[in-house]
Amino acid sequence: MNAVAQSLTPLARLAGAQTGLPGGHRWDERRRGALERLIALGLPTPRDEAWKYTNLRLLERRELAPAPPRPLPASALDALPPRHGPTLVFVDGRFHPALSSTALPAGVDFTPLATALATELPPALEARVGAGDSVDERIRLLNAALLGDGGLLTVAAGRAPEQPLHLVHVATGGGAYPRLVISIEAGAAARLVEYHLTLGDSDSVAVPVTDLSLGAGARLEHYSVGLGGARAIQLEDVTVRLEREADYHHLHIGLGAQLARLDLRVRLEGHGASTHLAGLFIADRARQLDIRTRVDHLAAHTSSDQVYRGVANDRGRGSYDGMVIVHPGAIKADSRQSSRNLLLGPQASIDSRPQLEIKADDVKCSHGATTGALDEQMLFYLLSRGLDRDTARALLTFAFAGDVIAKLKVPELRPFVEDRVLGSLPTAQLIREFIR
Amino acid sequence: MSSIAKGDLILEIADLAVEVQGRLILDGVSLAVRAGEVHAIMGPNGAGKSTLSQLLAGRSGYEVKRGTVRFLGEDLLALPAEERARRGLFLGFQYPVEIPGVNNVYLLKAALNAQRRQHHLPEVDAFDFLGLVRDKMRLMQIDESFLGRGVNEGFSGGEKKRNEILQMMVLEPTLAILDETDSGLDIDALKVVANGVNSLRRDDRAVVLVTHYQRLLDHIVPDRVHVLAGGRILKSGDRNLALELERRGYDWVRHEASAA
């Protein structure tokens, strides 16, 4: 069997998994179309510029078909911090009402996608549920090929729910393909906290796709915490469109999974729209954690800033690949990217690619990237104050992650993430007393 | 330049109204500055002081709605910025910009030679020029290392202001407009700057000081003081007006003006 046929096999097998998904004939057609296009394009390989640093060979040996419905132990969510505010739970991509809150705050509306697919969707919404088909969007195609559930979430114009909304994704083994379509309408403000978990060390492949839109003047703080197990694969795709003066914050914490990649695309379509993206990944053991962002400045006076921190230890690998495009006419665009990476283990590696494409003249854009070990001068300073080397290293590593952790504005989330970050450091026990 | 005699009209602003991005900032300013005089234009924040300075120096982005400005008898507003500078109008910037990689001395020499070409004078010889600059630097207490640095690159606020006065002393303008030159200076630096300005006072030149506070005027004594507020000159007087302003604040002038 040649290499091409091998890489197509798991995809080709998916045709069988497409039967019986919700939505009837019309959606069956679309799912078939998406799979055909995907098979024609093939899964991405490192030869594709956009996938230079992510190798998907792991997928070839995995079962991609959606996981069968199975009972979820009540303890499944125990690992999560307390949640103040409503929670919506998705198990293997399917909405799970039993574990979800029944009451949502006024102005917040949720419909499971499986329910929505059975009805006639408004054309604009239907278009958003449909998939892109460019080479760059193959992960969306994979999701579209197995689209069956997820949800439509709306925060109505002018509403600002006090508590954050929580979305919990649990993968139990096999494929999960949730599709979320989220609208924050004009003038609304919301906070969204997403957790991605796996049940134990199950072999799971989660491909969550989220389509977000922010109306004029809307604001969303979006937090996403990846806690997948040692054999979890997660390929997440988030696309965000902003109308004028809208403001979108995305903060990604990547602490788990065997292979996790986030593709985050933000389109600043309206005058004065702004976005703040940040992320921290800790690629320890043999994890591969990749972040790819693309920000399009399409209107005047738009601004974006990105702060990404990566740590790789043991045989961990990580990458940050960030593209900022300032389109013609997007004058007074302001863009900053900062990518700093810390290598702790002799076999660890990190690739970084902060890119700028500028097609307008009156702009201010900058990026900075560093990769290296802990700063020797800082280390020396701590040693000279009497700390031992392991403690000093752990302290500095934790401080390195601090830039991003400080941006966690949901009170219960911050100690939880701090704790997890500490837990991933080799000598964490030495410094807990310093932190608390 | 030397044909100017004490009392000749150097700057004459008549009923000047100026808009910035559709907002009326100056609304009927009139002012006459004669050779040998030092004028102080005072006023609260947002009065239009910096707009006036920048407009006179030829910055773009200002729309003149009405009025005229004559400099040495010519229509100043018709001249591009560099032409105004070469004819002897100097602006000391409130926030002098940094120009990385461009040597201070190089800029100064290029500026001086541009002016000399205008007056059909030979370009200054590099050696003589350096001597001239060193003399003025001593007066301004500017360190020798300044010569090799980029224009305002990495300068402190005080260093930037002293550099502005140094440039003024080298270029010897007929009319110097100093925009908030005193802001951000400690008392020693203020004296150095004042000495520099005073050394330039002559019968064939004039100085316009734009300032928020009267403390600079303790060191550079003005002949005339004007209060600019709400886009107009509300009151003019001699140096005592500045002292009175210090005591009674700007609201006093505003009330008096609205009562009138």
Add this chain to the structure above:
Amino acid sequence: MASKPQDLDSLVGQTYRHGFVTDIDSDTVPPGLDEDVIRLISRKKGEPAFLVDWRLKSFRHWQTMREPHWAHVRYPPIDYQAISYYSAPRASSEGPKSLADVDPKLLATYDKLGVPLHERARLAGVAVDAVFDSVSVATTFKARLAEAGVIFCPFSDAVREHPALVEQYLGSVVPPTDNFFAALNSAVFTDGSFVYLPKGVRCPMELSTYFRINAAKTGQFERTLIIADEGSHVSYLEGCTAPMRDENQLHAAVVELVALADANIKYSTVQNWYPGDEHGVGGIYNFVTKRGECRGANSRISWTQVETGSAITWKYPSCVLIGENSVGEFYSVAVANHYQQADTGTKMIHVGRNTRSTIVSKGISAGQAQNSYRGLVKILASADGARNYTQCDSLLMSDRCGAHTFPYIEVKNPTATVEHEATTSKIGEDQLFYCLQRGLSQEDAVNMIVSGFCKSVFKELPMEFAVEAQNLLAVSLEGAVG
């Protein structure tokens, strides 16, 4: 409006100063490329068998390759059969024996270009090898260099006189299979410069090659090979010009540098090939492969380039840092105006321990030009203690141009330190106004600010050429601020 700065678009209209054609009788091979043409070139040059075989092998490999396409570089397909692969001024096709044998028309050409070939003229401290179309027409100061033991000669001479050195090093840094244009060059290269510095020799003067494309419908495929043996030092500069022609001409050179232990090579380029006119018609396609290997400990290779010409530039002078403590440097100013496309940058491959590299890139985009920095910093697992610092700035001078920055940073060693900084901004309105207020003209102000922006690169150029580079920059940007 009272004080709008002069509309600078009206100042556009700079003409290329080196755009004249020298009317000289040439021996030109008809357009087209096959194995016979390659054998013909090789025969004309009297090459040994190993080289003919090497060329043919390269050609066969080239035929299996596909032309590369980059995201921000666009040009119509090149018809490789429409190019003539060999053109030489007839009188000197055998190579002149001394300056006295050189056709006076050629001497006049180089005078006009500001590169007089008389040894007592302006560039008195610089040895010049002048390459006209496909062949070297004159090399100055040969005798003085020979005294020091330095070999500096046309590549064709080196093939005849130092075949062992050529065979040992040719293609050892840039193998013929490296890329499409390197393979083409390996098959058809005609001349170029060869430099060898023996152990411990510090070259007594700057070496320089001046490349000139004159004949129509020809390509230039020169090959430069510089070998610095242990402890030697050399500074080498190349300059390039071409006549103004409506068609695009291909220039696909290969430059290989080898630095052995403690050797130091400084390679500077002032590239001013004809860029095409203000409507984007004509100009040189400059597709060049330049690479140096620091093979020995403590060796250093430094690339400095000022790129103002060519319709399209595609080049990434690179360093492979193998020897312990070896150093690679890349200093670049790339200017693109009108419809020029510049895609340039560097690769720093860190293999050895404690290797260091520095990258300073200044891109200036004007008119409707596209200017991209593309760079790779790769730290291999073996490169303990490696360091890189990259500073990459872009200046935008019009609202129709593009400035792009594509750095690749790949680190596989935890003891390495890599820092990258980049900025992109419009030429400062405040800075311009400040200079105008001091009486400078708009053009002087722009030149001053731009050369300030480029200063950290210009200071790396040999003194003789720093001034030339600065003037070139001013000419290239005349009227560019709009």
